[in-house]
Amino acid sequence: MPVIPGGRAGEPVRIPPGGPGGGGGNGRAPGGGDEEAARARAATMATWIVVAAVTLMFMGFTSTYVVRSAEPGWARQDLPSLLWWNTAVLLASSVIMEVARRRAARGAVQGARRALALTLVLGAAFVAGQVTAWLQWLAAGIAAAVSTHAAFFYLLTGTHAVHVAGGMGALIYGMWRLGRPGTTAQRAASLANIATYWHFVDVLWIYLFALLLW
Amino acid sequence: MAHGGTQAAVAGHATGAAHHHEPQSFWRRYIFSTDHKIIAIQYLLTSLVMAAVGGFLAMLMRVQLGWPGKEWPLLEAIMPNAFKGGQMNPDFYYGAITMHGTIMVFFFLTTALSGGFANFLIPLQIGARDMAFPVLNMLSFWAFPVSIAFALASFFVQGGAPGTGWTAYVPLSDRETAGQTLWLISVFILMLAFLAGGINYITTTLNMRTKGMSFSRLPLTVWALFVTALVGLFAFPALMAASLMLIFDRVGGTHFFDPAGGGDPILWQHLFWFFGHPEVYIVILPAMGIVSEVLAAHGRKPVFGYKYMVGSILTIAGLSFLVWGHHMFSSGMSPTLGSIFMATTLAIAIPSAIKTFNWLATIYRSKMRFTAASLYAIGFVSLFITGGLTGIILGNPSVDLYFHDTYFVVGHFHFIMGAAALFGVFAGIYHWFPKMFGRMMNERLGKIHFWLTFLGIYGTFFPMHFLGTAGMPRRIYNWDAYQFLGDVATLNHVISISAFVLGAAQLIFAYNLFYSMFRGPKAERNPWQANTLEWWAPSPPPHGNWDEAEPVVYRWPYEYSPKDAPEGVDHIPQWVPEPALATAGGDRAGSR
Ligand code: HEM
Ligand SMILES: [Cu+2]
Numbered sequence: 001m002p003v004i005p006g007g008r009a010g011e012p013v014r015i016p017p018g019g020p021g022g023g024g025g026n027g028r029a030p031g032g033g034d035e036e037a038a039r040a041r042a043a044t045m046a047t048w049i050v051v052a053a054v055t056l057m058f059m060g061f062t063s064t065y066v067v068r069s070a071e072p073g074w075a076r077q078d079l080p081s082l083l084w085w086n087t088a089v090l091l092a093s094s095v096i097m098e099v100a101r102r103r104a105a106r107g108a109v110q111g112a113r114r115a116l117a118l119t120l121v122l123g124a125a126f127v128a129g130q131v132t133a134w135l136q137w138l139a140a141g142i143a144a145a146v147s148t149h150a151a152f153f154y155l156l157t158g159t160h161a162v163h164v165a166g167g168m169g170a171l172i173y174g175m176w177r178l179g180r181p182g183t184t185a186q187r188a189a190s191l192a193n194i195a196t197y198w199h200f201v202d203v204l205w206i207y208l209f210a211l212l213l214w
Numbered sequence: 215m216a217h218g219g220t221q222a223a224v225a226g227h228a229t230g231a232a233h234h235h236e237p238q239s240f241w242r243r244y245i246f247s248t249d250h251k252i253i254a255i256q257y258l259l260t261s262l263v264m265a266a267v268g269g270f271l272a273m274l275m276r277v278q279l280g281w282p283g284k285e286w287p288l289l290e291a292i293m294p295n296a297f298k299g300g301q302m303n304p305d306f307y308y309g310a311i312t313m314h315g316t317i318m319v320f321f322f323l324t325t326a327l328s329g330g331f332a333n334f335l336i337p338l339q340i341g342a343r344d345m346a347f348p349v350l351n352m353l354s355f356w357a358f359p360v361s362i363a364f365a366l367a368s369f370f371v372q373g374g375a376p377g378t379g380w381t382a383y384v385p386l387s388d389r390e391t392a393g394q395t396l397w398l399i400s401v402f403i404l405m406l407a408f409l410a411g412g413i414n415y416i417t418t419t420l421n422m423r424t425k426g427m428s429f430s431r432l433p434l435t436v437w438a439l440f441v442t443a444l445v446g447l448f449a450f451p452a453l454m455a456a457s458l459m460l461i462f463d464r465v466g467g468t469h470f471f472d473p474a475g476g477g478d479p480i481l482w483q484h485l486f487w488f489f490g491h492p493e494v495y496i497v498i499l500p501a502m503g504i505v506s507e508v509l510a511a512h513g514r515k516p517v518f519g520y521k522y523m524v525g526s527i528l529t530i531a532g533l534s535f536l537v538w539g540h541h542m543f544s545s546g547m548s549p550t551l552g553s554i555f556m557a558t559t560l561a562i563a564i565p566s567a568i569k570t571f572n573w574l575a576t577i578y579r580s581k582m583r584f585t586a587a588s589l590y591a592i593g594f595v596s597l598f599i600t601g602g603l604t605g606i607i608l609g610n611p612s613v614d615l616y617f618h619d620t621y622f623v624v625g626h627f628h629f630i631m632g633a634a635a636l637f638g639v640f641a642g643i644y645h646w647f648p649k650m651f652g653r654m655m656n657e658r659l660g661k662i663h664f665w666l667t668f669l670g671i672y673g674t675f676f677p678m679h680f681l682g683t684a685g686m687p688r689r690i691y692n693w694d695a696y697q698f699l700g701d702v703a704t705l706n707h708v709i710s711i712s713a714f715v716l717g718a719a720q721l722i723f724a725y726n727l728f729y730s731m732f733r734g735p736k737a738e739r740n741p742w743q744a745n746t747l748e749w750w751a752p753s754p755p756p757h758g759n760w761d762e763a764e765p766v767v768y769r770w771p772y773e774y775s776p777k778d779a780p781e782g783v784d785h786i787p788q789w790v791p792e793p794a795l796a797t798a799g800g801d802r803a804g805s806r
Contacts, residue, residue, distance in 0.1 A: 013735065024225025034580070037423075038346070038421045038422055039346055039421070041420075041421050042346035042347070042417035042418070042420070042421040042422070043346075043417075045416070045417045045420060046346070046347065046413045046417050047414060049412075049413050049417070050413070052447065052450050053335065053409055053447055053450070054451075054740075056447075056448060056451035056452070057451035057452075057454050057455045058455070059451070059455075060246065060451060060452045060454070060456060060485055061459070062456050062483075063481075063484075064459065064470060065479055067478060067481055068470070068477075068481075071476070073476060075790050079639060082755075090729075096292060129312070143467070144462065144466045144467060145466065145467030145468055145469075145475075146477065148468070148470070148477075149468060151462065151466070151468035151469070154462075154466070154468075155458070155462055155468070155470075159458065209589070
């Protein structure tokens with residue numbers, strides 16, 4: 001086996017930044033120096049990937065909805081008016097989430113935490129409200145099997161509520177994370193990701209509500 | 215290499231690997247591990263066990279198709295329910311079809327490639343210490359056995375495994391027994407697990423590359439696995455949406471797809487194939503990456519047309535979302551739409567041909583070392599050409615209307631998926647086994663395994679094209695009931711016997727694998743004299759992968775037989791700075 005002179009495997013190789021080989025990569029220094037920063041960037045990216053995947057799943061539902069609603073015999077029931085209140089609650093939660101995010105960015109840990117707690121309460125109120133809306137429809141005899149519109153109502157709101165519940169898990173994680181040692185920048189970054197997701201489920205709900213009304 | 219010592223060194227090292235302490239307990243180390251290499255091996259071994267289960271079902275199917283109506287007292291003794299009265303029971307046959315397809319596509323190929331190899335190779339080849347999210351990585355692995363449990367449970371519920379095939383077409387899947395619901399839940403969990411895995415592959419490739427590892431220096435395996443994760447990101451949600459709606463139909467009394475309530479079964483087909491066609495690329499793209507890597511390393515030749523290889527991976531991935539309708543030519547689509555899908559389908563032939571010619575150019579006048587790994591890589595190219603050509607035939611709606619749902623299709627997709635992707639997996643295992651387990655596999659057994667498998671595959675799947683032209687339908691239990699199929703009996707005997715040879719050959723592999731894992735000769739760091747970063751790490755790599763600092767990358771990964779290199783140098787690994795070689799490798803390395 002020909003042995004290459006120099007550069008023996010196993011020897012740690014260090015080169016100055018911008019030295020040979022520096023033309024590419026992500027500029028991450030060897031030795032894991034800013035592995036933290038790389039992981040933080042990865043977390044932000046991961047949040048957006050989750051957003052993309054969830055969006056795509058709802059696109060799948062939407063395409064079915066559009067096709068089915070164009071078919072003859074499509075009948076639309078009036079939605080429970082409670083949904084308007086729920087929408088308001090969810091919008092409010094997004095506003096509070098934004099407050100939490102800004103406070104965390106300023107380093108106001110306690111304030112950010114309180115705001116997160118309030119977001120969590122509003123999120124729970126939204127889910128409870130959706131469940132109430134389902135019970136109202138069921139009481140009125142409109143089960144999922146009654147019409148395709150009803151079926152979509154339960155499918156879309158149910159799947160969405162599960163995603164809100166997931167977001168509530170993220171909120172709890174965020175509250176725990178704020179109490180952990182770390183820099184303001186790290187805390188702000190983690191809350192920014194949670195906020196991205198939370199605003200996303202909010203926007204998603206408005207889209208779904210509009211679709212169901214349409 | 216004394217890797218025993220280096221492990222201790224890493225565990226106790228103060229710098230670099232300081233926060234990568236190796237977990238000590240058995241459970242945290244080997245069962246609930248967050249180490250990408252352990253997770254990779256977990257995925258790989260689980261997927262091989264599933265391949266054995268799926269292969270066993272295939273053998274049973276071939277027993278029936280080779281000799282329909284014959285009685286098998288021995289099989290009745292082993293499986294009294296499936297062989298009541300000595301003959302295979304039709305429900306069991308159709309359940310076996312479904313589970314065979316599901317297991318092979320999802321639990322074997324997708325898992326082995328996008329679970330096993332992606333986990334093992336991405337961090338090692340980009341010079342990272344682990345995935346970006348190790349805990350998520352562990353969770354996505356553990357969702358996988360849960361998914362398997364749901365799928366296999368369907369065999370044991372009232373009515374048995376669903377008989378709808380892996381495509382679960384409505385309305386049949388709306389009528390099927392409880393097993394179908396379990397199947398749908400299994401698929402849903404699996405998609406979730408694959409998505410979680412994909413998050414790691416994408417973010418790790420984008421963020422965790424070591425210094426110098428630019429995109430133009432990325433090994434083709436990483437390119438392929440990264441793009442595969444992106445394809446999954448776009449494809450899996452469609453099946454998740456579809457399976458959720460079908461679950462609603464089945465348990466909630468809704469009629470999204472069920473025509474009895476005004477539902478639209480064709481919608482299921484659209485959603486399924488919007489996922490399903492990209493899914494076949496999810497298994498073939500990583501295999502393509504592995505083959506490029508193996509051909510270069512064992513052929514001692516740079517990959518021909520690296521940029522075109524990357525470009526064609528991206529093109530294939532993009533086009534794979536525009537062709538799903540070619541599975542539905544016979545579902546009554548308008549001829550205009552059919553022509554559009556034909557055009558996009560045939561367009562995929564172009565990047566595929568680019569890849570094929572580049573492999574051939576890489577093989578041509580190479581100094582190929584005929585190892586088990588390189589034989590499998592060359593075999594892949596052969597199978598890919600055969601399967602690709604029949605794909606072009608089927609891409610024409612007018613021809614496909616005749617061939618659809620005949621054995622011609624079964625022959626086609628088994629060449630591509632059942633065989634080519636399988637060869638990719640084998641090439642990868644023979645090539646990376648030394649790095650995974652620190653020991654060598656037996657080459658001689660590997661070559662015997664290769665030749666039996668290669669001949670077995672051609673003997674099993676090539677004649678299926680003739681069954682198809684003779685008009686034999688797929689998913690048929692008793693083809694002998696049709697008079698016009700009287701002539702295919704001999705072909706079916708040949709196929710079944712080849713299939714048994716093929717199946718038996720895998721026992722050699724299983725023996726070689728498990729024996730070598732524990733008893734094989736110790737492997738060096740770089741037994742194939744390859745260039746990619748994983749070969750810089752000890753065999754097997756310790757927790758945290760690198761003894762000291764991460765490697766730094768100075769060139770592209772295919773510097774084999776470099777021109778103007780000093781006497782005796784036939785390869786320059788990516789981690790070698792070597793200023794003296796700068797003129798030899800420098801300009802090429804810089805430009806790629
Ligand atoms: C020992 C090797 C194998 C044999 C003998 C075999 C045999 C068969 C047979 C007889 C069928 C049923 C055809 C029909 O009636 O539609 C089938 C279907 C199928 N096989 Fe294989 N197979 C083998 C390996 C594989 C592998 C490695 C894969 C991996 C992708 C695979 C994927 C499939 C798929 C996706 C189907 C379609 C199932 C469906 O339509 O529901 N097979 N195979
Ligand atoms: Cu296709």
